[in-house]
Amino acid sequence: MSGTDAVARLKQLLDYVAATERDKLAIPTDVAGEKGFRIAGSELMMLPGVQLNGGGEGDPLWVRVERLTKVKPPRLADAELGLWADVADDPDRKPALKSEVPIAVLRAAGLIEGSPVAGEPASMPLNAYPGLERLRRHLDAFVREVWTPWADEERARRRSIKLYNDLFALRLALDGSSDTPAELVCGIGMAEWKRPLGRLSYPLLTVQLEVSIEEASHAIELRPRSESPPGVESDTLDKLDIAGVDEWRRFTIPYLEGLESGLSPFAADGFDPVLRKAVQLLDPSGVYLPDLREGQQPDPDSLHVGPSWLISRVRAGRHR
Structure with a gap:
């Protein structure tokens, strides 16, 4: 074997070893x-x-x-609480009272009395609302008796929906629609x-x-x-x-x-x-x-x- 052939053979061997080590690095253990x-x-x-x-x-x-579909959060039967409560379409986000509500909305719902006064603020802060304690009691009851049972069931349901979506996307990848x-x-x-x-x-x-x-x-x-x-x-x-x-x-x-x-x-x-x-x-x-x-x-x-x-x-x- 000539010197040139020996060098070429050694290079091939080194390339093989390097490729083998790269393959090992790609093998997961966890x-x-x-x-x-x-x-x-x-x-x-x-x-x-x-x-x-x-x-x-x-x-x-x-x-x-x-193939499941989302179930929306339960509606508030209490009209007053419906104006003040923020109920998101998210079982991991607990309902809470809004920091303020437009005074015109409260007046139209009959929750505050009197006619509009020049220079009055556009919104009423929560801590200034006369029925604040009543709102808190009603919201606590709604969360405990109505929202929490929905959230517990819907949280699992949405995990199933995510599983379906993940598998649907993965099916496309398995069919060759992905670069990987x-x-x-x-x-x-x-x-x-x-x-x-x-x-x-x-x-x-x-x-x-x-x-x-x-x-x-x-x-x-x-x-x-x-x-x-x-x-x-x-x-x-x-x-x-x-x-x-x-x-x-x-x-x-x-x-x-x-x-x-x-x-x-x-x-x-x-x-x-x-x-x-x-x-x-x-x-x-x-x-x-x-x-x-x-x-x-x-x-x-x-x-x-x-x-x-x-x-x-x-x-x-x-x-x-």
Whole structure:
């Protein structure tokens, strides 16, 4: 090999090493640090209009999100309070009394007496209004008995509406309408561990999802892609220099290929053996959380793996 060839070969090798390191930097180890859509299964369970693990035999419908609409805040039956209260279309903004109201409005409503006087102010300040204490009592009762029940229900409803909108936008990205190719995956088996090279907080298994819109109801539906095998997130473990990853991978891949009904976050008998094996091979002090005895606390410095799941947007090709 000539000197020129040796230099060229060395340059190729250095470029390969640099590319490999860049790829490692792109591998996430903590879901909290990833940008984009993400929601935990435990959150989905609490939302109105969201059904989990539906569909009939042969139709694994994992998530269905109805197309809900906002419900406006309740109207004030008290005419006097209606003039003074500020009730926003926002369940996180508690109604409050306005700082002032035009005197002409109060006079027209019969709430103050007398004819207009030259030079009188255009508005009456709240603290000068004769019925201030009555307003406060009525507003407190309205908030307690009427507005708060609406706000509690509407807050969850609007989270469902936001979820629908996020998934609708994500569907466009998955269809190639975005500059950043993306995939939607269901991550199963959250692993938590503080390591010298960084924090692990990532699902050990992933399943690619497809997003569709039901024609009649316009509900958004998420199903596993039948043509895509489950992902084994061993790259994430390798990045943190965790021993035993290769052995766990050799066990996991054929195991998942042998599952007759496929991997599902709703079928613990399918993923339990893989997650327990991860704990066994990756950390002798680790624990699979469902195996803890009542009242037992895991070692905070050891590997914790649980059956929890989430739905997340990832860079295309990332999860395999």
